Amino acid sequence: MPEPTTERTTEPTTGPTTAAVLEVTGLRRTFGTVRAVDEVSFTLAAGGSLGIVGESGSGKTSTAKIIVGLDRADGGQVLLNGRDRTARARGKAQRLARAREIQMVFQDPFLSLDPRTSVEGVLRETLRLHFPGTDHAGRIAELLDQVGLGTRAASALPRQLSGGQRQRVAIARALAVQPTVMVLDEAVAALDVSVQAQVLNLLADIREQTGIGYLFITHDLGVVRCVTEQVIVMRHGRIVEQGRTAEVLAEPRHPYTRLLLESVPRPGWDPQQIAAARRALRDGETGREPDGEPIRPDGGVRRAES
Numbered sequence: 001m002p003e004p005t006t007e008r009t010t011e012p013t014t015g016p017t018t019a020a021v022l023e024v025t026g027l028r029r030t031f032g033t034v035r036a037v038d039e040v041s042f043t044l045a046a047g048g049s050l051g052i053v054g055e056s057g058s059g060k061t062s063t064a065k066i067i068v069g070l071d072r073a074d075g076g077q078v079l080l081n082g083r084d085r086t087a088r089a090r091g092k093a094q095r096l097a098r099a100r101e102i103q104m105v106f107q108d109p110f111l112s113l114d115p116r117t118s119v120e121g122v123l124r125e126t127l128r129l130h131f132p133g134t135d136h137a138g139r140i141a142e143l144l145d146q147v148g149l150g151t152r153a154a155s156a157l158p159r160q161l162s163g164g165q166r167q168r169v170a171i172a173r174a175l176a177v178q179p180t181v182m183v184l185d186e187a188v189a190a191l192d193v194s195v196q197a198q199v200l201n202l203l204a205d206i207r208e209q210t211g212i213g214y215l216f217i218t219h220d221l222g223v224v225r226c227v228t229e230q231v232i233v234m235r236h237g238r239i240v241e242q243g244r245t246a247e248v249l250a251e252p253r254h255p256y257t258r259l260l261l262e263s264v265p266r267p268g269w270d271p272q273q274i275a276a277a278r279r280a281l282r283d284g285e286t287g288r289e290p291d292g293e294p295i296r297p298d299g300g301v302r303r304a305e306s
């Protein structure tokens with residue numbers, strides 16, 4: 001029996017109607033017998049912030065990976081400013097263009113940053129990849145400033161930074177390509193509560209300044225309450241409730257949402273998932289090209305060492 005879906009209007013009731021920048025329709029992804037993503041549809045308004053919540057295994061990350069382009073859907077469509085992202089990218093230029101449109105920030109920046117590359121080096125590498133042939137010194141200083149890191153941090157290696165600082169570097173790297181949308185997958189889950197608040201405030205400021213839309217994937221309803229306007233609640237790959245965050249949290253209609261509100265679940269990947277994610281992230285790998293070459297989080301391809 002399919003879950004009852006409780007939809008509310010996702011349009012603002014007052015003020016001008018904001019165009020959708022991201023439109024996800026009927027997304028499906030199956031792993032063996034598991035329907036990780038099952039007919040998922042939602043829209044993100046330009047400059048808006050939408051939370052995706054649900055327990056561990058509800059399909060949040062699988063949905064995000066397809067949207068970002070790190071995995072392929074079995075069915076459905078992802079449109080960014082009306083352009084389809086679900087078909088395989090044709091060549092490097094299209095892959096990089098797609099990576100510029102939607103950037104992802106992961107839970108553990110320590111694993112997604114190369115331990116041997118300085119903060120400045122991380123940013124320069126991404127800027128060179130996407131905007132070759134220009135001097136990036138000014139832009140690097142601007143990005144460091146934008147995420148609240150002084151120029152003193154520029155020469156630091158990831159291990160010399162705190163968790164919050166490392167997450168700021170990951171955010172700066174995402175901002176470097178001027179994305180339309182940022183997907184933040186449990187981006188503050190590994191941080192202490194006070195540092196979480198600082199990073200969430202920073203993200204709110206950045207959204208206001210840049211108009212970048214956010215997809216916040218989180219198990220934490222406090223985060224959703226703080227930084228999103230719309231929310232979708234996922235269970236077993238399906239959306240069971242969606243609407244304005246304030247309304248859904250104040251008056252949840254679906255029993256599962258009520259349960260989530262009563263008992264905030266802890267993130268709990270099984271050991272195999274953790275090991276695979278750690279390996280992939282430590283290697284800076286997020287997927288594979290058709291020729292087997294691993295793809296990095298910033299859209300570049302890591303060539304096999306000879």
Ligand SMILES: Nc1ncnc2c1ncn2[C@@H]1O[C@H](COP(=O)(O)OP(=O)(O)OP(=O)(O)O)[C@@H](O)[C@H]1O
Pocket residue numbers: 031034035036054055056057058059060061062063219267268269
């Ligand atoms: N690569 C994969 N191979 C096999 N099964 C997978 C794979 N990725 C996800 N799954 C399964 O799909 C389902 C949804 O997983 P997903 O990681 O999307 O959930 P989630 O809500 O993001 O959970 P978490 O908060 O733990 O990350 C789970 O049952 C998971 O075991």
